[in-house]
Amino acid sequence: MRAKDIREKAGVDPITMLTAYDAPSASVVDEAGIDMVLVGDSVGNTRLGHDSTLPVTLEETLSRTAAVSRVVDDALVVADMPFLTFGVDEAQSIENCGRMLKEADADAVKLECGEHTVDLTRRLTQLGIPVQAHLGLTPQGENVTGLFRQGTDAEAARHIVDLAERHEEAGAFSLVLEHIPANLGRVITERLDIPTIGIGAGADCDGQVLVVDEVIGLSEGAAPFSKAFGDVRGEMERAVEEYKHAVESGEFPAEEHSHVEPELDDVY
Numbered sequence: 001m002r003a004k005d006i007r008e009k010a011g012v013d014p015i016t017m018l019t020a021y022d023a024p025s026a027s028v029v030d031e032a033g034i035d036m037v038l039v040g041d042s043v044g045n046t047r048l049g050h051d052s053t054l055p056v057t058l059e060e061t062l063s064r065t066a067a068v069s070r071v072v073d074d075a076l077v078v079a080d081m082p083f084l085t086f087g088v089d090e091a092q093s094i095e096n097c098g099r100m101l102k103e104a105d106a107d108a109v110k111l112e113c114g115e116h117t118v119d120l121t122r123r124l125t126q127l128g129i130p131v132q133a134h135l136g137l138t139p140q141g142e143n144v145t146g147l148f149r150q151g152t153d154a155e156a157a158r159h160i161v162d163l164a165e166r167h168e169e170a171g172a173f174s175l176v177l178e179h180i181p182a183n184l185g186r187v188i189t190e191r192l193d194i195p196t197i198g199i200g201a202g203a204d205c206d207g208q209v210l211v212v213d214e215v216i217g218l219s220e221g222a223a224p225f226s227k228a229f230g231d232v233r234g235e236m237e238r239a240v241e242e243y244k245h246a247v248e249s250g251e252f253p254a255e256e257h258s259h260v261e262p263e264l265d266d267v268y
Contacts, residue, residue: 001035001076003108003130003173009035010195015174015207017078017197018215021047025212026068029075036076036197038110038209039065041083041140046213053139056082058096065104078132079106083140087116090123097129110176112138118166125171133167135160136201137179149200151180157187164188176209177201179225200225 009015017036020026021043029037043064044050065079079100086093100106108130111117121131136150151157161184164175174195177185182202189196189204198205200223210226213219217228218236246252 001074001107003076006036006076007173007194010174010193010206015195015197017207017209018212019043019046019209020068020212021064023067023071027071029212030072034075035207036078036209037068037072038078039068039080039106040211041080042211046211046219052142054083054142058082058085058099061085062099062104065100065106069105076107077105078108078110079104080110081112086111087114087120090120093120094124094127094129097124098127101129108132108173110134112140113163113167114138114141115163118163118170121167121172122170131167131170131172132174132176132197133164133172134176134178135163135167135180136177149179149181151184157181157184160184161188161191164192168192168194174207177205 006015015036016034017038018029018034019038019040019042020029021039026037039061041053041056041061043060044053044056048056048060050056061079061082065077069077081097081100085096097109100109109124110132111121111134113121113133113135117133121133124131137147138145139147151160160180167175172194174197175188175192176197176199177188179200182204185196185198185201186204189206195206197207197209199209211219211223214222214226215229217231218233219228220233222228243252
């Protein structure tokens with residue numbers, strides 16, 4: 001799967017996208033036939049113990065993206081650029097994004113967008129780095145906007161529509177829309193030729209993306225626009241409790257879990 005393949009699916013086939021942060025989960029996601037795997041900066045909350053995405057570093061993202069890329073055969077691998085690794089200095093931004101393709105074997109990068117990323121998107125695509133734009137709720141801006149639904153009044157909605165059109169013109173191959181009114185998501189999807197990928201943006205987007213931990217039921221809770229399709233956390237708790245009981249009761253390890261070497265009987 002390449003960026004152009006995703007772009008061509010706009011208005012044709014529903015697009016599926018999930019996050020993955022390691023080789024085992026990425027393998028499962030890819031084998032299920034998911035179109036895109038996002039190595040999200042949400043790894044900060046889901047795997048690294050942070051309260052936000054802001055502390056995630058470039059090196060952590062490079063490492064996680066490389067692990068995912070090693071096992072993904074079909075899906076498009078998108079590296080989510082961490083806070084302040086882009087949009088400050090153009091040359092440094094290009095170098096950081098380029099490293100995701102050169103060193104971590106990503107197929108594209110995702111940028112949390114604003115006025116400052118229009119020209120950067122254009123330059124990256126000119127250099128051969130596919131860009132997925134991200135508008136609406138952008139968690140890296142939580143200290144400015146908060147983690148609330150965006151585009152809820154006419155002025156804010158128009159601004160998001162304008163940025164969406166400008167990023168499409170700049171060369172973005174797709175656009176993530178997060179936590180915006182469903183009717184705004186529909187308008188943007190109708191106006192753009194590139195596919196929109198919704199997360200809390202309604203059913204009219206060309207595709208959907210969720211955090212894999214919430215989908216499989218590994219998180220303790222889920223966002224109001226998400227859904228658990230499994231109960232991995234419950235199964236993990238059951239298995240760990242059974243292991244603890246088996247060790248404490250002497251049931252584990254049993255004879256079949258150990259190896260005896262007869263030649264060692266006379267060592268002592």
